[in-house]
Amino acid sequence: MTPALSCHGLRRSFGALRAVDDVDLTVEPGSRHALIGPNGAGKSTVFRLLSGRMRPDAGTVRLADRDVTRLSEVARCRLGMSQTLQHASLFASLTAAETVALAVRRHGPAGGGARIAPWPRRQPDVDARIAELLADVGLADVAARPVPALSHGERKQLEVALALACAPTVLMLDEPAAGMSPAESARLLALLDDLPRDVTVLFVEHDLDLVFDLADRVTVLHLGRVLHSGTPDEVRASDAVREAYLGTARREELFTS
Numbered sequence: 001m002t003p004a005l006s007c008h009g010l011r012r013s014f015g016a017l018r019a020v021d022d023v024d025l026t027v028e029p030g031s032r033h034a035l036i037g038p039n040g041a042g043k044s045t046v047f048r049l050l051s052g053r054m055r056p057d058a059g060t061v062r063l064a065d066r067d068v069t070r071l072s073e074v075a076r077c078r079l080g081m082s083q084t085l086q087h088a089s090l091f092a093s094l095t096a097a098e099t100v101a102l103a104v105r106r107h108g109p110a111g112g113g114a115r116i117a118p119w120p121r122r123q124p125d126v127d128a129r130i131a132e133l134l135a136d137v138g139l140a141d142v143a144a145r146p147v148p149a150l151s152h153g154e155r156k157q158l159e160v161a162l163a164l165a166c167a168p169t170v171l172m173l174d175e176p177a178a179g180m181s182p183a184e185s186a187r188l189l190a191l192l193d194d195l196p197r198d199v200t201v202l203f204v205e206h207d208l209d210l211v212f213d214l215a216d217r218v219t220v221l222h223l224g225r226v227l228h229s230g231t232p233d234e235v236r237a238s239d240a241v242r243e244a245y246l247g248t249a250r251r252e253e254l255f256t257s
């Protein structure tokens with residue numbers, strides 16, 4: 001089966017530092033694929049290279065069967081790749097619904113940027129799509145609330161709604177649970193778990209409990225290279241992974257679930 005997203009021989013250096021060193025990654029369609037690794041392992045850099053935010057020094061990125069290595073983030077988004085960022089900026093002057101409205105009008109009610117809806121005329125399909133996205137991410141009840149009045153977790157949910165507005169085939173999330181309370185993190189997990197399987201999810205995450213609850217594939221990066229890629233059980237059982245994270249500490253100190 002053609003992977004939903006893949007890269008081959010990906011490299012990126014910062015001065016003398018090889019932050020990403022010959023990384024191959026295969027993300028199967030419909031999978032919930034986690035990218036993990038100790039601090040400085042190269043996760044965010046791989047994420048940026050895959051999303052088009054940063055150019056690789058070498059290697060290729062493919063979205064389904066298309067080579068997108070030289071395409072911009074916007075072009076990749078039009079082809080079905082969407083992302084939320086660690087530190088997204090939302091408009092403080094808008095409500096949750098108005099924020100989603102901007103994205104829906106940008107991408108069209110069907111997503112993918114095929115139809116740019118005129119602004120500011122109201123369209124029933126646009127309104128329906130806004131309501132659907134807010135409901136999908138669990139924000140229907142706070143649709144009219146200004147962004148600054150949303151909790152940290154609700155803002156993260158709003159970012160997922162924005163990412164879903166372009167009807168992605170691949171949704172990429174950079175540390176979606178960062179700074180969340182356990183309750184917010186559980187809500188996010190349920191939201192991501194409930195996404196239709198025609199949306200493939202690739203996420204970078206430090207919260208290993210969330211990783212092992214959600215992911216069906218896990219790739220571990222260490223010092224810019226792939227240390228291990230496999231099922232959550234394989235990764236849990238790997239001595240190399242444990243040592244990369246904790247030196248010689250015991251496995252049960254790392255994986256609680």
Ligand SMILES: Nc1ncnc2c1ncn2[C@@H]1O[C@H](COP(=O)(O)OP(=O)(O)OP(=O)(O)O)[C@@H](O)[C@H]1O
Pocket residue numbers: 014017019037038039040041042043044045046
């Ligand atoms: N723009 C940059 N300029 C210089 N060095 C960078 C840059 N971005 C990342 N690095 C370095 O590249 C290495 C990998 O960084 P990266 O942020 O990709 O790791 P990470 O696994 O996401 O780390 P963390 O879990 O701490 O966020 C680190 O040593 C980092 O300091």
